[in-house]
Amino acid sequence: CSSRLDVAFVLDVSGSLYSVYALGIEFIRTVIQGLEFRFDRTRAGLVMYSDTASVRFYMDTYGDRSDILEALSIGAVGGRTNTQDALRLVDEQVFQSNRGDRSDVANIVILATDGESN
Numbered sequence: 001c002s003s004r005l006d007v008a009f010v011l012d013v014s015g016s017l018y019s020v021y022a023l024g025i026e027f028i029r030t031v032i033q034g035l036e037f038r039f040d041r042t043r044a045g046l047v048m049y050s051d052t053a054s055v056r057f058y059m060d061t062y063g064d065r066s067d068i069l070e071a072l073s074i075g076a077v078g079g080r081t082n083t084q085d086a087l088r089l090v091d092e093q094v095f096q097s098n099r100g101d102r103s104d105v106a107n108i109v110i111l112a113t114d115g116e117s118n
Contacts, residue, residue, distance in 0.1 A: 006043050010083075011074075011112050023112075032068055039063045043101075045095075059099055081114065
C-alpha cells in the first residue's frame with residue numbers, strides 16, 4: 001500500500017482470552033507487513049490496554065517496519081478490558097501533531113480485542 005496513512009493500533013493485552021490476544025498480535029503484524037512504513041508514507045502508533053491504557057509508541061517513534069514489528073514483542077498483561085480508556089488515549093495523545101500525526105493525512109484506528117469491554 002503506497003497511501004499516506006496515520007495508523008493507531010489499539011491492542012487489548014488483558015489476556016482474558018489468550019488465544020484471541022495471540023491472534024490480535026498476528027493480525028497487527030500482518031497489517032504492518034502490507035503497509036509501506038516511512039515518515040513520508042505510513043506512520044504508526046500503538047496503544048496497549050487492560051485495566052488502564054498506555055502508549056507503547058507514537059507516530060513519530062519509528063519510521064521502519066522492522067522496528068515496529070520488534071516493538072510488538074509484548075506479552076499479555078492480564079486485567080480488565082478498558083477499551084474506552086484506550087480510545088481516549090489515542091485521541092488525546094497519539095493523534096497529535098507534536099507526536100507525528102499529520103493533519104492532511106487520514107487517521108485510522110485498528111482495534112484488536114476479545115470484544116468484552118468493561
